[in-house]
Amino acid sequence: MMIKLTGGKVYDPANNVNGEVRDIYVRDGRIVAADPNARVDQEYDVRGKVVMAGAIDPHTHIGGGKVTIARTLLPEDHFKDEVAHTEITRAGTGYATPSTMITGYRYAEMGYTAAFEPAMLPANARQAHMEMGDTPLLDKGAFVMLGSDDFLLRSMAEKQDFEFIKDYIAWTMHASQAIAMKVVNPGGISAFKFNQRKLDLDEQHVHYGVTPRDIILTLARGLLELGVTHPLHVHGCNLGIPGNVETTLATIKATEGLPLHLTHIQFHSYATEGDRKFSSGAVQIAELLKKYPNISIDVGQVMFGATCTASGDSMRQYVGSKNADPKRWVVMDIECDAGCGVVPFRYRDKSFVHALQWAIGLETFLLCDDPWRIFLTTDHPNGAPFYTYPHLIRLLMDRDFRRETMLHVNPDALMYSTLPHLEREYTMYEVAIMTRAGPARSLGLKDLGHVGPGARADITVYNEDSNRERMFEKPAMVFKNGDLVVRDGKVIKVVNGATHVARPEYNRDIEKSLKSYFDRYHTVRMENFRLSDDEIIDGGRGEIIVQPTRARTSS
Amino acid sequence: MTAQAEGDRSGEPTGTHIYNNVTCPFCGLLCDDLQITRTGSTLKVNNGCPRATAGFQRPLPAAKPLIRGSEASLEEAVKAAAEIVRGAKLPLYGGMAGDVANARAMLSIADRTGGVVDHALSEGQYRNFRVVQTSGWIMSTLTETRNRADLFVIVGSDIHKLHGRFFDRIVTPDETMFESLGGKRTVIFIGEGLDTSAATGPRIKEVITLPAAKDRIPEVLAAISAIVRGHPISSGGEEVKRNSLLASFLGSSGDEIAGVKRADIEKVAEKFKAANYGVLVWSPPALSMPEADLTVHMMTEIVRELNTTTRFAGLSLGGNEGAPSAASTCTWQTGYPLRVSFASGAPEYDANRYNIARMLTDGEGDMLMWVASIGTDIGLPQTAVPTVVLGTPGLRLAQPPTVYIPVGTPGIDHTGQMVRCDNVVSLPMQNLGRSQLPSSADVLAAIEAAL
Numbered sequence A: 001m002m003i004k005l006t007g008g009k010v011y012d013p014a015n016n017v018n019g020e021v022r023d024i025y026v027r028d029g030r031i032v033a034a035d036p037n038a039r040v041d042q043e044y045d046v047r048g049k050v051v052m053a054g055a056i057d058p059h060t061h062i063g064g065g066k067v068t069i070a071r072t073l074l075p076e077d078h079f080k081d082e083v084a085h086t087e088i089t090r091a092g093t094g095y096a097t098p099s100t101m102i103t104g105y106r107y108a109e110m111g112y113t114a115a116f117e118p119a120m121l122p123a124n125a126r127q128a129h130m131e132m133g134d135t136p137l138l139d140k141g142a143f144v145m146l147g148s149d150d151f152l153l154r155s156m157a158e159k160q161d162f163e164f165i166k167d168y169i170a171w172t173m174h175a176s177q178a179i180a181m182k183v184v185n186p187g188g189i190s191a192f193k194f195n196q197r198k199l200d201l202d203e204q205h206v207h208y209g210v211t212p213r214d215i216i217l218t219l220a221r222g223l224l225e226l227g228v229t230h231p232l233h234v235h236g237c238n239l240g241i242p243g244n245v246e247t248t249l250a251t252i253k254a255t256e257g258l259p260l261h262l263t264h265i266q267f268h269s270y271a272t273e274g275d276r277k278f279s280s281g282a283v284q285i286a287e288l289l290k291k292y293p294n295i296s297i298d299v300g301q302v303m304f305g306a307t308c309t310a311s312g313d314s315m316r317q318y319v320g321s322k323n324a325d326p327k328r329w330v331v332m333d334i335e336c337d338a339g340c341g342v343v344p345f346r347y348r349d350k351s352f353v354h355a356l357q358w359a360i361g362l363e364t365f366l367l368c369d370d371p372w373r374i375f376l377t378t379d380h381p382n383g384a385p386f387y388t389y390p391h392l393i394r395l396l397m398d399r400d401f402r403r404e405t406m407l408h409v410n411p412d413a414l415m416y417s418t419l420p421h422l423e424r425e426y427t428m429y430e431v432a433i434m435t436r437a438g439p440a441r442s443l444g445l446k447d448l449g450h451v452g453p454g455a456r457a458d459i460t461v462y463n464e465d466s467n468r469e470r471m472f473e474k475p476a477m478v479f480k481n482g483d484l485v486v487r488d489g490k491v492i493k494v495v496n497g498a499t500h501v502a503r504p505e506y507n508r509d510i511e512k513s514l515k516s517y518f519d520r521y522h523t524v525r526m527e528n529f530r531l532s533d534d535e536i537i538d539g540g541r542g543e544i545i546v547q548p549t550r551a552r553t554s555s
Numbered sequence B: 001m002t003a004q005a006e007g008d009r010s011g012e013p014t015g016t017h018i019y020n021n022v023t024c025p026f027c028g029l030l031c032d033d034l035q036i037t038r039t040g041s042t043l044k045v046n047n048g049c050p051r052a053t054a055g056f057q058r059p060l061p062a063a064k065p066l067i068r069g070s071e072a073s074l075e076e077a078v079k080a081a082a083e084i085v086r087g088a089k090l091p092l093y094g095g096m097a098g099d100v101a102n103a104r105a106m107l108s109i110a111d112r113t114g115g116v117v118d119h120a121l122s123e124g125q126y127r128n129f130r131v132v133q134t135s136g137w138i139m140s141t142l143t144e145t146r147n148r149a150d151l152f153v154i155v156g157s158d159i160h161k162l163h164g165r166f167f168d169r170i171v172t173p174d175e176t177m178f179e180s181l182g183g184k185r186t187v188i189f190i191g192e193g194l195d196t197s198a199a200t201g202p203r204i205k206e207v208i209t210l211p212a213a214k215d216r217i218p219e220v221l222a223a224i225s226a227i228v229r230g231h232p233i234s235s236g237g238e239e240v241k242r243n244s245l246l247a248s249f250l251g252s253s254g255d256e257i258a259g260v261k262r263a264d265i266e267k268v269a270e271k272f273k274a275a276n277y278g279v280l281v282w283s284p285p286a287l288s289m290p291e292a293d294l295t296v297h298m299m300t301e302i303v304r305e306l307n308t309t310t311r312f313a314g315l316s317l318g319g320n321e322g323a324p325s326a327a328s329t330c331t332w333q334t335g336y337p338l339r340v341s342f343a344s345g346a347p348e349y350d351a352n353r354y355n356i357a358r359m360l361t362d363g364e365g366d367m368l369m370w371v372a373s374i375g376t377d378i379g380l381p382q383t384a385v386p387t388v389v390l391g392t393p394g395l396r397l398a399q400p401p402t403v404y405i406p407v408g409t410p411g412i413d414h415t416g417q418m419v420r421c422d423n424v425v426s427l428p429m430q431n432l433g434r435s436q437l438p439s440s441a442d443v444l445a446a447i448e449a450a451l
């Protein structure tokens, strides 16, 4: 079956195509080279429309225990957004933490065809994958969290051989079926269990004596030497604390050239100028990032309205619980492995702090001059639900709209940010980098994020519209593996996506140490902790795609 | 999965097989370290609590699908079930005792047919959900508690009877990771008649019981709550009177609260404050006092208060009959933890209205599909509406169902996944090759396909 999309304006940064008119051919779910002699079974006239690869969200909390805790916590969040089933789609609920099927439908209806859960606890990996398995229309994958797990901290405190630690990192990625690794408040989630309430970059964990700096460098170097494409995904220390920009700058400098991804950097870019001792540090961060080409970021943009924050950072979420709105929150210590904190929150445009958070996020986007190193996220649902992306894209692409919006936010806040002076408007090409080509390259997704020959035929077709919000919220067509799944912003066919994993090499001897650890301390057997391929494939409902890793090296 | 599990998937089970690292579906702890020997279709548990042993070793009676009491083929029974479902205006999907695949299948057919979903043991789970949905909580999990807790407070629940290996695995394990912090444990039982016999051995520093009657446990908790908040309870009662909630509870005069010595309660409260990592443990089904969710709420408020100075957490057990699997799956698929109606097409949540036990009593709903694939005790509720039961052979039924289809048990007759009582960990369930019974999920899918 040959499909042809005729005459679209194509933005495909991975192949250096910038708005040129191209025909795209699809055969058996993949994009193939143009062949004027091919018999076309189905042609779509997309002249005058914009064509891109399906969008990829590299950081969105769509599956796993804390998301389901958030769903449980706030039934009233769903009452206003109950969705009926149709002939082809299941019922569910939306808003800040949508149910799994609704998550899949709404992402697809917005032109997204892949989304990555960035905070999967090893102990909760099975559930995270079950939830992602119930999320249709999207390819997905997960970043597994280490850094507050007792096995790593013990190993570091005991000064275990670095190859041993690398084996453990790799084993964990295999066992939890992950594509990348994240660290959240390095060591801090564990320290909180020992009643330590704060852990700065060079502060020692009260029990293990290791510092967040040690942990970040250990994991980052480990992943690099294991050949994992996505660098360590870092949710740094001191989230949300005024003055934390200093910690973030120090974290960047600590890498000494190692690659790192700093996530939701907006929450880590706070300085302390002004009467309220709260101001933007976005300029300092953007300037320093220019000198560190190995560091990428995503923003974690805040948007005004009610949402629910869900994080592995139990230490900081516990502190944040005093601002819970409504007054209802969950904090958990989990399995000598990790933790979580779920705190509902309302960002108000008239609030000085919230307006400044909003401004800092936009500033970060506009100051960062390399779109290959910055990804568009709201850290769904922490800064805002993902449905706000089209609005965010308009804020970035449309200076006048941005100015108009600024009139409605707390005016004092804007005095502590450079946002009012920033003239930049994102181009279509830059948006395509930030939402497609960049995340695909960063995550090492071989066949996604572009529309050149060989790519999976995940394609989004937008109607040209000078109102970019309208344009991006309702694509004319979305193809998933060559199937037309969305038309005029509505799901017309439901298919399941694949799960992407990375499998760096490791020495199986690590299981001897792990087996003994699990038997002595854990309540789950090592053999059952591991998630098998069959559990994801689930009789054909799911599919696993193993993305390549580089050869393992040693320093 | 063990290599021995492969090989004989068709025909009658033969030979002797040993299965290691088997997960037990018979209580919410999902202990996964069982070793089970199968000879033919007979299982022998080599290590396990009495409940596990009884569950795995129960001889499985021969069972055939039945339509109005007469034997039928699986196909005929599926067809008959589909007819009953098709004829219903408001089908009820209850029991829900199964694994995640079962919950997925029940939600799918309920969504399609505009039905209501609820679990047989929701009443217990709702004692917790009501608290989460009004104030939230601070919780721990089994492994964290096993290694870290220096104070266990068991509230109103006969944990040793309900969860036979909890003490062995969590309170008195051979090794813990932080011997200097949580190596020696103080165990406090609040409530009379609780089996304290398992709180023994070298790991136990001290065992204290505050023997309040079950319905007066809230008074003891209120007093502890007052003390940890810094309100003395023994200074002539002035402080107590100022707190209306306390005053209402502390009706008893003199040196006793709820029949427990005031001084003992004070001593216990001081131990709460002095703990490095205290854990309040309860089993929701055991909290049978009136307004049990208020008891859960008091516990979580004590935990919240103590966290301002030290670390403290709750640990809810229970979770039998796959209740956490049903609730978690329903929550991620609909946003709501059971008691959901799809009658309007969209999920509608009402924890009182869509309680299936209540609906049946009040004559709501015109068909009941009941799944009981694990234990034999959660038989069909009394009802006059047509019933379809997908049950483990030997399920106790007070009345014969309209259609009965025998199904396998996850972790014995087929593979699966289940969610543990702490709602964090889920475990793989092995196929021990006991029978050829279909999974409830497969039967439900067949019924849905036949609609």
Ligand SMILES: [Zn+2]
Residues within 6 Å of the ligand: A059, A061, A118, A119, A263, A264, A379, A380, A382
């Ligand atoms: Zn995040």
